[in-house]
Amino acid sequence: MAARIFQTPKNAMQSGKALTHRWVLEFEPAERKVADPLMGWAGSGDTQQQIKLYFTDVEGAKAYAEREGLEYHVIAAPERKLKLQAYADNFR
Structure with missing residues (x-):
């Protein structure tokens, strides 16, 4: 039986990072x-x-x-890049 281990991704609909610190073990499908x-x-x-x-x-x-x-195989979470912008950049 094979399994994959990955870190929970951030919800795309919200800016918060709640529950992204958890790691999930999920079994791979045995049949289609x-x-x-x-x-x-x-x-x-x-x-x-x-x-x-x-x-x-x-x-x-x-x-x-x-x-x-x-x-098992571990799927690494992609590195988060912060895009820091000033509010004044909207008016240039």
């Missing part, structure tokens, strides 16, 4: 999703996709994966 013939909804029999485990640091997530015998 298929459309239900009656309703048309996409689904699969893989129940591991429903599980998300939250950790305070990446070391804790790695330790859990190693303890449970999971293959």
